[in-house]
Amino acid sequence: MRNRISLCIAWAFCNAAILLCGCVRSEKVVLCAAENLHVSRPDSALGLLNGIGRPDRLGSADRAYYSLLTIQTMNRCGLPLPDTLVRETASYYRRTNDSMNRAKACLYLSRLLEDRGEDPDASMAALFEAEDYTPAACDAYFRTLVQSDLGDIYHAQFKDREAVRHYLRALEYCRTTGRRQNEARILSRLSNAYMTQKKCDSAIYYLRTVFDLCETGEAETPSLLASACGAAGQAYLLLDRLDSAEYYIRRSLRLSDEQTFGRWVLMAELYEKKHMNDSARVVYTELLAAARSVGDTMRIGAMLHGLSRVEQADGHYDRALDFYRQGAQMVEALQDRHARHSIPDARKKYRLERLSSEKERLSVHRRNLWLIVSLMGLLLSLGVVGYRLAVSRRDRRNLQTESQRQREQIETQRIALRLKEETIVRQQSEIQLQTIRSRFDEIRYLLKSMLEMKRQVNLLVHDERIPPETCVETLVERFSLTPGSWTEIARIIDHVHEDLPATVARTYPQLTEDDVRLCVLIIVGLESSEIAQILDINTDSVYRKRRRLKKKIGLGIADSLKDRLMSFVSEE
Structure with a gap:
């Protein structure tokens, strides 16, 4: 019974593990599909991400990446960024070495803080962090976003030269991606930065490019076209080309679904230029009420200055002075706000914080490194001591055994x-x-x-009866030849054929003593077997010696060695 229960529990556990692994694998497949779609089709990507019912079952890295993909797709779809999700994602990637995803998370954190109006210094610091941690292999689209947002914060603080520099860099990156819609937006922002510097010709040049993109349908959206028309109206207004300015401003108002604040300000300025002070006063008054309802200091100051100009034009100098003083207070408040949250100070603060965090990280790393090194040194010392003790004990035991064995071996030897x-x-x-x-x-x-x-x-x-030439042959037939018989045989040969070995040696000086001895034995008529017996070698060796002897004498293969050597006897 217990075995059955154990088997059931094990079977259930295996099924749960397989199911969990399958779910995690399917969720990772969904993440990969959403990653491929979040640029071209963000709506579909957001639908896939929402289909993941339990993202908490993912690992920490996959869960953070899921959050980052969700933030990116929501931003592309124009949805408000979720506060908690953005902060948690940025906090996670700041603890990792993934610079690419850290830069993305910091960018969206900066946008979130900017939209909520919370802590401008923190917003700028997050954007600076995104710029610093953007890797060299990062895609051009993300670089476009970073440079465009940097241009926006510089433009908001009226540092338009820096804004133009960042916008131009964003435009360069954007053109490599081929996204004409984003290119048109950056061109519109670039024209606004040039207009703030009173460079209306440059602004109009870039606005014409925006109109060309809208007319060809590559970047046609009502809001973008309305914004471009408003910017063109502002440029022509600065150039005192009132007819063109009125055309573009009214076109902007017609194209826009919601009557934006900035375009009505342009209309009020147009009324001022045309000396239609009553209409300008009405527009400024309504815009002032709207700006005070939301507490927008910059817009309140601009409307107060506009009313002061209108009242001054009508000769109401007291009211104009009152509006001017109120506007000056707003401007001072705005300047104070910019001074408290200036970009150089924010960048300097960010650099100091990053430096301090890097120092802290390095100190922690150094402390951990020293701790690890100390621990490893201690373990190494203990290991060395233990090894030394074990080796000394083993060596002492081996030495005793070896000495005993050597003593026994020496005694045996x-x-x-x-x-x-x-x-x-x-x-x-x-x-x-x-x-x-x-x-x-x-x-x-x-x-x-x-x-x-x-x-x-x-x-x-x-x-x-026996001829002298056959004396040696007769003697050899009578006696058995041995290696020791050569001395006697040489003496007999010298007696029969006087000075034969010396004659052979003089005729062939290249021959060795063994070669002369072989020649003499051949001359006296001994067979190869008998020569082998006398020289104490094999018969085959005698044949080889004969062949080498023929070569030394200069005979060919077909020539007879014996006939050549017998010439020494015939000459005698």
Whole structure:
């Protein structure tokens, strides 16, 4: 029964693990599909991301990436950014080494803080962080977003030269991506920055490019076209070309679904230029009420200055002075706000904070490194000490064993050496006795052989029936030849054929002593087997010696060695 329960529990656990792995794998597939679609089709990508019901089942890295993809798609769809999700994503990637995703998370954090109007310094610091951590291999679209947002914050603080520089850089990146809609937006912002610097010709030049993009349908959206028309109206208004300005301003108002604040300000300024002060006053008054309802200091100051100009034109100097003072207060408040949240100060503060965080990180890293090194040193020391103790114990044990074995081996070798010495002494004595006996036998045999050979030689020499040329052959037939017979044979040959070896050596000086000996044996008519017996070598070796001898004498393969050597005897 217990075994069945255990098997059931194990089966259920395996199924749950397989199901969980399948769910996680399917959710990762959905993340990959959303990543491929979030640029071209953000609506579809957002639908896929919303289909992941339990993102908390993902790992921490996948969950952070899911949050980042959700933020990106919501931003592309024009939806408000979720506060908690953006902050958590930025906090996660700031703790990792993923610079690309960290830059993206910081960019969206900057946008969130900018939209909510919370802590402008933190917003700018997040944007600076996004700029610093953008890797070199980052796509041009993201670089476009970063540079465009940097241009916006510089333009908001009336630092238009820096704004133009960032807008131009954003435009350069944007053109490499081929996104004409984004290019038109950047061109519109660039024209606004040029107009703030009173460079209306440059502004109109870029606005014409925007109109061309809208007319060709590459970047046609009502809001973009309305914004471009408003900017063109402002440029022509600064150039005092009132008819063109009125055309573009009214066109902007017609194209826009909601009557934006800035375009009505342009209409009021147009009324001022045309000396339609009553209409300008009405527009400024309505815009002032709207600006005060939302507490927009900059717009309130602009409307107060506009009313002061209108009242001054009508000759109401007291009211104009009152409006001017109120506008000056707003301008001072705005300047104070810009001074408190200026970009150089914010960048400097960001640099100091980053430097301090880097120092803290390096100090923590150094402390951890020293701790690890110390721990490793301690472990290494302990390991070395333990190893030394183990090695010394092992060496001492091995030394004792080896010394005992060597003592036994030395004792065994001493006994064996003593036995060998006794054996060698006995063998030397026996060898000496045998040598003496063999020498006596050899002397006795040689003496008998010499006496017999001399007798036979004398008989052969004095026997008139035997020719002198066949004396040696007859002698060889009568006696068996041995390696020791060469001396006697040489003596006989010299007696029969006087000075034959010396003659052969003089004729062929290139021959060695062995070669001369072989020539003499061939001349006296010995066979190869008999020569081999005399020289104490194999018959095959005799054949090889004969072939080498022919080469030394200069004979060919077909020439006869014996015939050539017999010429020494025939000459005698």
